[in-house]
Amino acid sequence: xxxxxxxxxxxxxxxxxxxxxxxxxxxxxxxxxxxxxxxxxxxxxxxxxxxxxxxxxxxxxxxxxxxxxxxxxxxxxxxxxxxxxxxxxxxxxxxxxxxxxxxxxxxxxxxxxxxxxxxxxxxxxxxxxxxxxxxxxxxxxxxxxxxxxxxxxxxxxxxxxxxxxxxxxxxxxxxxxxxxxxxxxxxxxxxxxxxxxxxxxxxxxxxxxxxxxxxxxxxxxxxxxxxxxxxxxxxxxxxxxxxxxxxxxxxxxxxxxxxxxxxxxxxxxxxxxxxxxxxxxxxxxxxxxxxxxxxxxxxxxxxxxxxxxxxxxxxxxxxxxxxxxxxxxxxxxxxxxxxxxxxxxxxxxxxxxxxxxxxxxxxxxxxxxxxxxxxxxxxxxxxxxxxxxxxxxxxxxxxxxxxxxxxxxxxxxxxxxxxxxxxxxxxxxxxxxxxx
DNA sequence: CCTCCACAGGAAGCGCAGGAGT
DNA sequence: ACTCCTGCGCTTCCTGTGGAGG
Numbered sequence: 001x002x003x004x005x006x007x008x009x010x011x012x013x014x015x016x017x018x019x020x021x022x023x024x025x026x027x028x029x030x031x032x033x034x035x036x037x038x039x040x041x042x043x044x045x046x047x048x049x050x051x052x053x054x055x056x057x058x059x060x061x062x063x064x065x066x067x068x069x070x071x072x073x074x075x076x077x078x079x080x081x082x083x084x085x086x087x088x089x090x091x092x093x094x095x096x097x098x099x100x101x102x103x104x105x106x107x108x109x110x111x112x113x114x115x116x117x118x119x120x121x122x123x124x125x126x127x128x129x130x131x132x133x134x135x136x137x138x139x140x141x142x143x144x145x146x147x148x149x150x151x152x153x154x155x156x157x158x159x160x161x162x163x164x165x166x167x168x169x170x171x172x173x174x175x176x177x178x179x180x181x182x183x184x185x186x187x188x189x190x191x192x193x194x195x196x197x198x199x200x201x202x203x204x205x206x207x208x209x210x211x212x213x214x215x216x217x218x219x220x221x222x223x224x225x226x227x228x229x230x231x232x233x234x235x236x237x238x239x240x241x242x243x244x245x246x247x248x249x250x251x252x253x254x255x256x257x258x259x260x261x262x263x264x265x266x267x268x269x270x271x272x273x274x275x276x277x278x279x280x281x282x283x284x285x286x287x288x289x290x291x292x293x294x295x296x297x298x299x300x301x302x303x304x305x306x307x308x309x310x311x312x313x314x315x316x317x318x319x320x321x322x323x324x325x326x327x328x329x330x331x332x333x334x335x336x337x338x339x340x341x342x343x344x345x346x347x348x349x350x351x352x353x354x355x356x357x358x359x360x361x362x363x364x365x366x367x368x369x370x371x372x373x374x375x376x377x378x379x380x381x382x383x384x385x386x387x388x389x390x391x392x393x394x395x396x397x398x399x400x401x402x403x404x405x406x407x408x409x410x411x412x413x414x415x416x417x418x419x420x421x422x423x424x425x426x427x428x429x430x431x432x433x434x435x436x
Numbered sequence: 437c438c439t440c441c442a443c444a445g446g447a448a449g450c451g452c453a454g455g456a457g458t
Numbered sequence: 459a460c461t462c463c464t465g466c467g468c469t470t471c472c473t474g475t476g477g478a479g480g
Contacts, residue, residue: 121464187466360442361442361443362442380467380468381468381469383444383468384469386443386444386445390444390445410441410442410476411442411444412443412444
């Protein structure tokens with residue numbers, strides 16, 4: 001009885017907290033949505049040239065001609081996605097207007113985030129499942145009913161091709177496929193490029209063009225030269241924003257997202273300076289939002305410098321924690337093994353006499369095997385392990401360099417990208433284990 | 437020079453999960 | 459309920475590579 005009452009009052013308190021938080025939220029924030037990385041504002045400062053270039057590239061669709069494929073490279077938070085979405089929105093508005101769309105061009109664009117659709121098959125499915133392709137004149141629309149399902153297996157790839165072909169052909173459609181984070185397509189990227197370009201040879205009306213985006217130049221090295229040249233008919237590079245540009249971007253969002261007078265210019269400059277190291281606008285916005293949240297938390301009527309400092313710390317922790325805890329189990333075990341190695345690595349250091357925190361592939365594999373044993377997992381083979389290492393490096397969670405002089409042959413030095421203590425803590429929490 | 441070591445990473449194939457068709 | 463088919467993660471087998479040591 002007593003406990004129940006306690007629990008109830010605890011719950012009451014939670015609800016009350018939430019409600020009052022909502023109110024205090026309003027003291028700082030005006031509209032949190034404009035701070036989201038997915039928000040595409042009406043004006044995109046400092047990307048005017050990029051917008052014209054993208055527009056020029058895709059404009060031929062208005063004459064029912066196939067535009068060049070476009071590859072956009074730029075680090076995270078340089079506005080790639082934003083610019084492309086922006087142009088697509090404008091294009092869509094233009095096409096909707098019968099007065100402007102004098103050729104009656106049927107234009108559709110499908111946005112695919114390859115981080116989620118990470119294989120050729122999933123990308124094709126996503127394109128076909130897109131509501132804008134689901135033309136009611138098509139009898140063959142069985143995909144629509146299953147749009148909610150997790151995925152469609154058991155359909156032959158050639159059938160996927162046929163369906164895509166039919167949709168485009170029957171509508172004389174100018175289809176623009178936007179492949180964001182194209183470097184995340186692990187399986188069959190070359191194949192995908194081949195399919196999406198070859199379709200144009202078979203089509204008697206309509207066309208398919210591709211806009212690929214990536215923040216990793218290495219994707220080009222992995223690609224077949226032929227699919228590389230088809231994708232890169234046009235190439236663009238988005239440069240990182242400088243502190244000044246970030247400041248005006250932040251100002252724009254502050255005006256819409258925050259109550260007036262809550263954030264001083266000095267605060268904006270500070271956030272811009274932090275984010276300018278990578279020229280990353282997304283990071284800047286995240287800092288801005290977090291600083292605001294901390295101000296709410298601290299019951300402050302304004303956002304202060306100390307809130308920004310705190311926000312920086314928390315955002316960085318969040319980013320790492322999110323990256324690690326969404327990883328598959330064995331990837332996390334590899335990180336865990338590495339973090340343990342660092343904290344008790346003296347023995348290995350004496351043996352190998354290399355930089356502190358650097359370990360050879362063999363050592364890390366051995367540690368990984370041990371961790372698996374203690375966690376009751378079956379260790380994967382070295383071959384698989386090698387892929388884990390590559391994937392972890394791609395995510396920046398570990399840093400590898402190939403062994404130079406003084407070490408035997410063709411191996412790599414592996415080190416953690418972040419503090420081992422922190423990595424250890426995150427993995428333990430994520431996998432629900434206690435220190436081995 | 438050759439050979440060995442310790443590894444990187446390509447190719448093939450296997451078993452599984454799960455949707456489609458019957 | 460059943461088979462058939464697919465993608466996917468994985469293992470097995472294999473070839474390539476660069477320094478160390480003979």
